[in-house]
Amino acid sequence: MAKIAYYPGCALNERSSHLDRSARDATVKLGFELDELDTWTCCGAVPPVSEERVMNLVAPSRILKDVRDSGRDILITICDFCYNTLKRTNFSIKSDEIIRKRVNAFLADDTPERDYLEKDDSPWEDYAGEVKVIHLMEYLRDELGYDKITESLKRSLKGLKIAPYYGCVMLRPQNEIQLDDPENPAIIEDFITALDAQPVKYPYRTECCGSYLSVSSPDASTRLCYRILTSARNNGADAIVVSCPLCFYNLDSRQKAISEAYPDFTPLPIFYFTQLLSVALGVEFGRQGFEKHYVDVTPVLDKIASSTGKGDSE
Amino acid sequence: MSEKTGLAPSKSPPIRLTRETVNAGFKKRVDALSGQHTDACYQCGNCSSGCPLAQEMDILPNRILRLAQLGQSDDIINSCSIWICASCFQCTVRCPKGIDIQAVMDALRQIAMDEGIDHFGPDQISPELAASVPQPGLVGVYRKLAT
Numbered sequence: 001m002a003k004i005a006y007y008p009g010c011a012l013n014e015r016s017s018h019l020d021r022s023a024r025d026a027t028v029k030l031g032f033e034l035d036e037l038d039t040w041t042c043c044g045a046v047p048p049v050s051e052e053r054v055m056n057l058v059a060p061s062r063i064l065k066d067v068r069d070s071g072r073d074i075l076i077t078i079c080d081f082c083y084n085t086l087k088r089t090n091f092s093i094k095s096d097e098i099i100r101k102r103v104n105a106f107l108a109d110d111t112p113e114r115d116y117l118e119k120d121d122s123p124w125e126d127y128a129g130e131v132k133v134i135h136l137m138e139y140l141r142d143e144l145g146y147d148k149i150t151e152s153l154k155r156s157l158k159g160l161k162i163a164p165y166y167g168c169v170m171l172r173p174q175n176e177i178q179l180d181d182p183e184n185p186a187i188i189e190d191f192i193t194a195l196d197a198q199p200v201k202y203p204y205r206t207e208c209c210g211s212y213l214s215v216s217s218p219d220a221s222t223r224l225c226y227r228i229l230t231s232a233r234n235n236g237a238d239a240i241v242v243s244c245p246l247c248f249y250n251l252d253s254r255q256k257a258i259s260e261a262y263p264d265f266t267p268l269p270i271f272y273f274t275q276l277l278s279v280a281l282g283v284e285f286g287r288q289g290f291e292k293h294y295v296d297v298t299p300v301l302d303k304i305a306s307s308t309g310k311g312d313s314e
Numbered sequence: 315m316s317e318k319t320g321l322a323p324s325k326s327p328p329i330r331l332t333r334e335t336v337n338a339g340f341k342k343r344v345d346a347l348s349g350q351h352t353d354a355c356y357q358c359g360n361c362s363s364g365c366p367l368a369q370e371m372d373i374l375p376n377r378i379l380r381l382a383q384l385g386q387s388d389d390i391i392n393s394c395s396i397w398i399c400a401s402c403f404q405c406t407v408r409c410p411k412g413i414d415i416q417a418v419m420d421a422l423r424q425i426a427m428d429e430g431i432d433h434f435g436p437d438q439i440s441p442e443l444a445a446s447v448p449q450p451g452l453v454g455v456y457r458k459l460a461t
Contacts, residue, residue: 011448045453046401048420056457081450172403173414182407208366208402212454215447216434217398220370245448253446 004139005072006034007063009082010042016079016245018289019272023078023136025287026278030144030152034076034136037066045081046212047088054099058106060089065107065127078136078274080244084169084177087133091176094129103127135170137243137273138179141187146194154282155308157197160300162276163237164188164199165228166206167247182206188241191273195280202235204228209250222257225250229258229268239269239300241276248272253294269297279304329386340385340425347421354411355379361405361415371395375405375415382418391426397433397459420458427461434459 012020027034041059048056064086067075077083093100104126134142140149166185174182185206189199207228210221229251232240242248252270259265275288279301290297345352355376362374373381373393381389390396396419405415434455444452 009450010453011450015446015448042449042453044457045450046457079450081454168400168402168404172407173416174407182403206404208400208404210367211400211402212451212458213367213398213400215439215443215451215455216459217370218443220367220398223369224366244450246451246454249446249448249451 001028002032003035004032005067005070005075006036007040007043007067007075007077007082007086008036009077009079011079011081011245016248016272018292019078019245019248019274022272022274022278022283022288025283026274026281027136029278029281029283030140030148032144037063038070039066043082043085043089045085047085047092054102055106057089057092057099057103060086061093061103061127062107064090064093064129064131064133067131068127073130074132074134074139076134076136076139078243080135080167080170081246083133083135088173088176090129090131090133093127100126100128135179135243137187137191141190146190149191149194149277149280150196153196153280155280155304157195157276157280157304158307160197160303161200161236161238162192162197162271163202163232163235163240164192164205165209165232165240165242165247165251167242167244168206168208168211170243171206188243188273191277192241195276197276200232200235200237202231202237204231209247211246211250214246214250214254218254218257221250222254222261225254226258226262226265229255230265233266233268237268238303239271239297241271241273243273255295267295269293269295269300271297271300329381329384329389331384335387336385338385338387340387341382343425344382344418344421347424348414348417350413350415350418350421352379352382352413352418354413355383356411358410360408360410364404364408366402366404367398367400370398375399375419378422379413379415379418382422387425390422391429391431396422396426401458423458432460 008020024034040063043060044056077086093103171177171179171182171185180187192199204227210224214221248270255267285301341352357376359376362368362376365375368374373395378390378395399419401416403416409415
């Protein structure tokens with residue numbers, strides 16, 4: 001089975017472990033394995049923009065250099081923040097010679113202390129952005145092909161109306177990320193179609209959910225999420241699908257605060273794309289970590305079970 | 315923040331322009347930190363109309379750009395807008411002049427923090443929140459909003 005270098009990041013390692021596990025389950029069913037890096041650190045979550053903050057690029061660069069040094073050229077991430085940070089760091093290193101030199105100077109300082117890697121007798125070589133950072137969904141679309149998913153489906157999601165939610169950092173800034181059109185993307189819609197479900201069109205799919213404002217200005221985030229969720233609901237969605245742990249947290253857990261602030265609000269289940277994928281590929285419902293969700297997902301699971309006729313029995 | 319939540323004030327308070335404040339180098343500092351050219355802004359307002367958080371701000375993004383052009387550093391670093399911005403890049407994607415407005419906002423936050431203004435400290439987070447928010451949220455908020 002093909003092994004592909006995989007950077008889980010801190011959220012998937014702990015608080016969003018259900019995203020990690022469903023991704024690993026699903027990819028094994030699809031014939032490749034997510035091979036977690038031997039050593040990795042936090043990527044920093046948000047890339048620095050100003051030129052003074054080159055120091056903040058060192059952690060993501062070290063991760064990328066380790067991948068390059070291990071002889072691999074593709075790195076898969078799932079968390080949108082990690083994807084954005086690693087990809088933009090790579091872009092800075094590739095496109096800006098001064099940044100490249102300064103980052104590599106910091107990385108070179110590491111070398112004497114890298115004994116924890118046990119073997120590091122390879123000659124020092126500058127990291128110049130050789131590793132290609134790709135999102136798992138991007139890998140499914142471009143390398144594996146969505147057709148392969150459709151061929152491997154074990155459960156039917158037919159009739160389910162799923163609203164895609166992109167959020168902010170998965171697509172933007174588009175000149176550096178280049179995953180899809182930032183204003184009119186289709187990657188999640190096509191993914192939903194590949195699962196035999198029906199994508200829902202609604203205007204708020206690329207609107208911000210409040211991101212880290214959930215910590216500093218929770219009320220602002222509540223208002224944003226209310227708009228997104230009601231818009232999806234009013235356009236007929238049974239559920240929303242996301243790929244980012246923070247989008248998931250905001251859209252799912254925040255529904256408690258939304259219900260308190262807006263009496264007319266009806267909860268809407270939220271799924272990670274990997275959960276729907278691994279459910280559709282026949283992995284048991286019990287392995288998806290649905291107990292970590294605030295909003296009850298059973299109405300959607302019942303629909304899947306009734307249209308497939310075997311539910312969780314496999 | 316405006317008194318009525320959900321509405322930005324219809325106009326900003328009057329400002330007094332002097333040769334000293336306009337030429338004090340604030341704009342240059344913003345441009346240098348962000349790598350952007352704020353003078354390119356011609357006030358079309360696309361950033362503010364697309365901003366999902368404009369309703370929470372006291373000074374709209376296009377007005378922030380105008381104030382930066384005019385060197386009005388005090389108005390900007392004391393506004394809540396720079397701390398409400400969630401760096402979602404909507405304005406950056408939509409700016410017809412190609413200004414990375416999010417980068418400008420980051421530069422303004424950095425300047426405010428250099429002046430000793432912190433927006434969010436470790437003491438302001440509730441233990442329940444700290445125990446439940448996924449790590450990118452925690453790392454992000456302290457990298458963006460605190461020194």
